[in-house]
Amino acid sequence: MNSLEIFNKYESEVRGYIRSFPKVFNRAKGAEIWDEDGKRYIDFFAGAGALNYGHNNPEINRAVIEYLQNDGIGHALDMGTVAKRNFIKSFVECILEPRKLDYKLQFVGPTGTNAIETALKIARKVKKRTSVISFTNGFHGMSMGALSITGNRYYHDENYGVPAYTTQVPFFNYMGDEVNTVAYLRRILEDQSSGLELPAAVVLETIQAEGGINVASESWLRDIQKICHDFDVLLIVDDIQVGNGRTGNFFSFERAGIQPDIVTLSKSIGGGHPMSLVLMKPELDKWSPGEHSGTFRGNNLAFVAAHTALETYWRDETFAKDVQQKGKLVESRMQKIKDLYPELIVELRGLGMIRGLEFKDTELASNICSRAFELGLVIETAGAQGQVIKFLGSLVITEVLINEGFDLLEQAIFDAKSAHEAELPANAPLEEVAEVL
Incomplete structure (x- = not known):
């Protein structure tokens, strides 16, 4: 069996995220995850908001391991x-x-x-x-x-x-x-x-x-x-x-x-x-x-x-202020994208570390997320038609990773837009997209 075949054969059709992110993941740390082949991804998804403190947070892991070791x-x-x-x-x-x-x-x-x-x-x-x-x-x-x-x-x-x-x-x-x-x-x-x-x-x-x-x-x-x-x-x-x-x-x-x-x-x-x-x-x-x-x-x-x-x-306000500051960086990077593509994007909205770009074309939004994943970024859509690309990265993500992730998102938008204008199918091989570019 290939890496995904066992899921396709035995797991219910209800599975969803594995279709958007069709890889088998092996390990994770902070705001980064790696698949079983060793490819690294920046995580702008954070377990749909369940991992605000990141994957395998060292302080949390240490406390849980100690608790288990003490029965x-x-x-x-x-x-x-x-x-x-x-x-x-x-x-x-x-x-x-x-x-x-x-x-x-x-x-x-x-x-x-x-x-x-x-x-x-x-x-x-x-x-x-x-x-x-x-x-x-x-x-x-x-x-x-x-x-x-x-x-x-x-x-x-x-x-x-x-x-x-x-x-x-x-x-x-x-x-x-x-x-x-x-x-x-x-x-x-x-x-x-x-x-x-x-x-x-x-x-x-x-x-x-x-x-x-x-x-x-x-x-x-x-x-x-x-x-x-x-x-x-x-x-x-x-x-x-x-x-x-x-x-x-x-x-x-x-x-x-x-x-x-x-x-x-x-x-x-x-x-x-x-x-x-x-x-x-x-x-x-x-x-x-x-x-x-x-x-x-x-x-x-x-x-x-x-x-x-x-x-x-949460013992003092240091962490909250840090989140607010990172939220401003996320907002500025999303605003830059909106300014680059006013013909594609309806509006930017959000607060703190939850932000979204609403696209006019739902299919394009989906293709952008697919392309972003190919480039090494995990990000998903939201909204009634999946028309909003949503940032939901962990609250402990570094500014370096925020910027690196948004660089990948910008590239994904450019690639998906170019492929769309060339009337390539959404699942076109990367080589074909590269030829268009």
Whole structure:
């Protein structure tokens, strides 16, 4: 068998990223990965945002290895362990107390969609209402409840029996500057004839990552929180991909000065290990013991990794400032690309270390990412049609690698554009592309 044949023969057709990045990878460090043939790639993908602290972070690895060597508890359901206690203490001291946030922690496991399911469940339980409001182009996960508030039709199938009682409303600037989507939401909530039930919660991402790097304004977020308060509706912020420092602050909502009723965290909160967490205001913690459970909600290796990440990066503001500075470099490199190709690109958008370039031609965006991978750069698309090329590199990536990666992306855009103009097929051999160039 060749290197990919075993996957093609035995693994489900549902596999996705292996099609975009058709290599067998062998090792990784920081923001670099190598395939089994030794070819090096710069990683602008970071495990879809699960590796904010990079591949094989040395501090995290050291702590986990030491824990394993000392026969530390691995699996403990929701029993008390030293690893969990250390994580809670660090999370309170490094994250909650400096931001004057008062939340109870619920460990759910081990994926982001588990956190969303839990948040929806507790919101409905507390408010004794079934309806939930979410937003156009939102993405919240692949289990049934999470799917019900996910906008993209691609992920839906009527045969799934996705639960009802959810309504999507327009996100910030979804209908352009001329339509005030906050006023629209307020109106349909206050109008008894709008046909909309009073919801238990409003669920949103402050930056829609999979939806195309759609950034809500600070004032819009504050207005949404005000509506929730006015109508006795809970505000749930899904910070699974854009939290954990991605925007330059630990939480993506900090810039707006809001305090959601419920926050969901996953991906990078585990320091590279599976972990999922729901934060809720203390008065919302209405669970009875064991009413909501899960076998793998006590991943102690993740607690060790997460504790180490917090102590290494979040004891002061140094790391956050570094992320913000790198974000400016990423923005400047993307702006340069936009200026080079105004005929190809609609706009640049994003914040901190999540940025996107929206292309007019979806196929071209896809071809650019494919060409970038051939050159040694892992980068993916986002948006409803995959029209946005998304930067999601780890937060510990060096400026040298950022610049090297963007040099490769610029080359990939030039190559893909030239091949497109020459009417070469997307999968044309590199030799043919080279002849055109």
